[in-house]
Amino acid sequence: MxxxxxxxxxxxxxxxxxxxxxxxxxxxxxxxxxxxxxxxxxxxxxxxxxxxxxxxxxxxxxxxxxxxxxxxxxxxxxxxxxxxxxxxxxxxxxxxxxxxxxxxxxxxxxxxxxxxxxxxxxxxxxxxxxxxxxxxxxxxxxxxxxxxxxxxRGGGPGAAPARGEFSIPVPRHDLFASPRYRYPFVRRRPFAVVLTNFGCPYRCSFCVMPGLGFKSRAVENVLEELDLLKARGCRDLYFNDQTFGADRPRTRALLEAMIRRKYGFGFVCFTRVDLMNREFLLLLRRAGCHTVMFGAESADDALLESYSKNITAGGVMAARAACRELGLRTVATFILGLPGETEESALATIAFAKRLDPDFASFNLAVPRMGTPLRREALDRGYADPENREMDQSGSRASLATESLAAERAEALRNRASREFYLRPGKILGRLLDVRTTVDALNLTRDGLGVMADAARGLWRERKGSGR
The missing domain is CATH 3.40.50.280 (Cobalamin-binding domain)
Known part of the structure; x- marks a missing residue:
């Protein structure tokens, strides 16, 4: 063989x-x-x-x-x-x-x-x-x-956008059992990565996922994998779907089956605020979910609409409130520096993030990723270099310079956002009080040191840029 x-x-x-x-x-x-x-x-x-x-x-x-x-x-x-x-x-x-x-x-x-x-x-x-x-x-x-x-290399047809349903043989989790793997939001070890759908049916123009199409994995096929993970002693899951719950009937069937089978997994998932009604969140919690991630992106509703995110700041606030009521931890992601962003809208987003007060926040700079409408816009308007194909999706460094926000200023605002959000005394105390497991404590230590190092690097770059 x-x-x-x-x-x-x-x-x-x-x-x-x-x-x-x-x-x-x-x-x-x-x-x-x-x-x-x-x-x-x-x-x-x-x-x-x-x-x-x-x-x-x-x-x-x-x-x-x-x-x-x-x-x-x-x-x-x-x-x-x-x-x-x-x-x-x-x-x-x-x-x-x-x-x-x-x-x-x-x-x-x-x-x-x-x-x-x-x-x-x-x-x-x-x-x-x-x-x-x-x-x-x-x-x-x-x-x-x-x-x-x-x-x-000769051209090849490439894959057509995904659609329909799929099943796969159970992945070989034994090949990926390194003790060096960790994810900052899982609460127990060992943990595993599981996928219940591929692609995304939504059209956010800064994201590569719309170009992949969307298809859902058969519920029984997912359960077969969860059975194996339970037998292997897995305790936490990271559902790496781009939008967990995008196929609501299948997701409901999966969560209800997880409850019936009493797996006892804790899990993390990424979804959208317009899917996060109380009924869905309650089902998530009953099935073992402890942490929900979602894209808040911006406080500017007009900017959200222009990039086809199709949510509002008010909807983000409502979703966060529902999670808080049900005891679910939240992770909100934000994007600064999109074309159309101004200093004022970026500062409004920073203030919005503090009012929203998710348990964790990730502040990123806009990146003109391959195959996205954002990249086409950025190239057409001269905001990005077409020869620059090496880019970091974490958005720690600016890849765009727009008419209203210079790259250096966008970086400074991103660094300010992280500092102002995480270095508040109330946030530090809240993170300490949220520790429930040894894994939580280790994550808090590593991530806290990471935040401090990131803040120090940001201040150094800002002072270097200003000549101080």
Missing amino acids: ETVLLLNPPGKKRYIRDYFCSKVSKSGYLYPPTDLLLQSGLLARDFRVSALDAVAEGLSPEAAIERVAASRPDHLLTLAGAVSLGEDAEFLARLRRAVPSIRSAVGIGDLFLENPAAALERFAGLDAVAVDFTADGPGRFFAGRDDHGLAT
Whole structure:
């Protein structure tokens, strides 16, 4: 039987390359890459599968190549990211030269979403790229079949937008059991990443997900995986759906089944505030949810509408209040620096975040990601450099400079937002009182140090920029 290696390449920083999101980990967290995890079960039907997460293991490029050479795989399925584009291209080219046993290699990553055939020209170490990692395209490609549906160096058709329902073999969670994995919002270990849908049916124009289409996973297929995780002793879950609950009937059926089966999992999920009515939140809590993440983005309703977010600041406030009433922790994400943002609207968003007072907040700068309407707008208006394809989705550094907000000022506002939100005495006390488990305490320590370091870096950059 031929072999396939699932690879998360090494990096100079702690990169997260996962589900078309690539960024530098803000507080050092890292979790099993969803793309490789879901492919592990699909590929295991026809191949012997192994995995190497060189980021989790802290391997240098040389050590990673040595490890791959020792396993002599026939095929390679690897991640690559816009955040580490240059490093990834160089490493994969070196790897193919150093390990001649690798007959074919397929990549998955956000940098391939805009023009995959053109992007492949920068990657001598890859033969094709996959988009739908819930489908068996990579396995078909490795088997030499023509009906793989991948984009190739010669052009290839690529995948059509996803739709309908899907089922997959249970992923090989045993291949991704590193003790170095952690996620800042899980409360117990061990934890696992689970996917119940692929893509997103919403149209937010700053996000890559609308271009993927949307499909839901069969409920019984998800439950089969949860049965295995329960038997393995898993205690917490991270549902890595882009919008958990987007298919409300299936999500309801899943949550009700989790309640009936008494799994006892705690879990984290990301959803939308316009889905977060009290009935849905109560069902989430009964099924074990302890933390709900959602995109608040901005206090400016006009800005939210212009980027097709289709929510309002009032709706965000109502969703937060419902979570507080039911005892659910909240994580709100915000975007600063979108075209149309002004200093005044950014300051209003910072003030709004403090009034909203979620348990956690993530302040990010707008990033013109591959294949998004935001990128097209930014290029058309001269706000972004078309040659700059290396970008960090965490938005720690500005990728856009608009007529109303300079890049340096957007960065300063983002740093101010994080400082003002987290360094309030009441917020610090609230975080201390929220500690329930050993994992909570460890996360608080790591994340608190991360916030302090981030604040210090931001102040240093601001003072350096002002000449002080």
